[in-house]
Amino acid sequence: xxxxxxxxxxxxxxxxxxxxxxxxxxxxxxxxxxxxxxxxxxxxxxxxxxxxxxxxxxxxxxxxxxxxxxxxxxxxxxxxxxxxxxxxxxxxxxxxxxxxxxxxxxxxxxxxxxxxxxxxxxxxxxxxxxxxxxxxxxxxxxxxxxxxxxxxxxxxxxxxxxxxxxxxxxxxxxxxxxxxxxxxxxxxxxxxxxxxxxxxxxxxxxxxxxxxxxxxxxx
Numbered sequence: 158x159x160x161x162x163x164x165x166x167x168x169x170x171x172x173x174x175x176x177x178x179x180x181x182x183x184x185x186x187x188x189x190x191x192x193x194x195x196x197x198x199x200x201x202x203x204x205x206x207x208x209x210x211x212x213x214x215x216x217x218x219x220x221x222x223x224x225x226x227x228x229x230x231x232x233x234x235x236x237x238x239x240x241x242x243x244x245x246x247x248x249x250x251x252x253x254x255x256x257x258x259x260x261x262x263x264x265x266x267x268x269x270x271x272x273x274x275x276x277x278x279x280x281x282x283x284x285x286x287x288x289x290x291x292x293x294x295x296x297x298x299x300x301x302x303x304x305x306x307x308x309x310x311x312x313x314x315x316x317x318x319x320x321x322x323x324x325x326x327x328x329x330x331x332x333x334x335x336x337x338x339x340x341x342x343x344x345x346x347x348x349x350x351x352x353x354x355x356x357x358x359x360x361x362x363x364x365x366x367x368x369x370x371x372x373x374x375x376x
Contacts, residue, residue: 159334163199165228167200173235184242206218
């Protein structure tokens with residue numbers, strides 16, 4: 158299961174930054190290098206997935222439908238960091254939510270970023286090398302129990318992430334691939350607190366680099 162941040166990093170790196178940084182804002186290419194270092198593992202993983210012949214692969218990659226809206230939001234946040242650079246804010250403040258709230262992006266940039274993002278979705282999902290799954294409804298008590306345990310025991314866990322984790326557990330997904338440090342820290346929680354609910358489901362939350370190493374071994 159691919160988390161939204163992995164998909165968003167590939168989209169921004171391959172589709173948004175070349176236009177926004179080079180063509181629209183005419184900024185130095187060295188700025189793109191800053192992003193590429195952070196996106197590297199996610200980009201390499203997605204490129205590997207898209208290069209596979211799905212029928213011959215024993216490993217399936219997917220993302221939940223609610224992640225699509227989260228991808229668009231993540232792309233927006235990354236675009237805003239470029240404008241923070243333009244305004245002279247140091248890299249250390251690019252994640253400051255207060256500064257993000259002060260950034261206004263004009264309609265032309267918004268429409269172009271939207272168009273580029275939609276085109277990237279075609280490349281990601283058209284041949285179903287990455288499938289879009291519908292998030293299951295929590296219509297049984299044990300499913301709601303899992304979600305409640307996650308939200309109540311992990312204060313820093315966002316509602317969206319709680320839904321994704323619960324969906325993975327219900328569908329017996331083996332791996333959730335993410336760059337989110339908060340999620341990655343939950344492996345021990347899943348094993349110790351939710352062991353009764355999990356039964357045979359051994360969900361592991363891993364980084365894109367780890368996922369790429371694993372799939373290359375089975376390629």
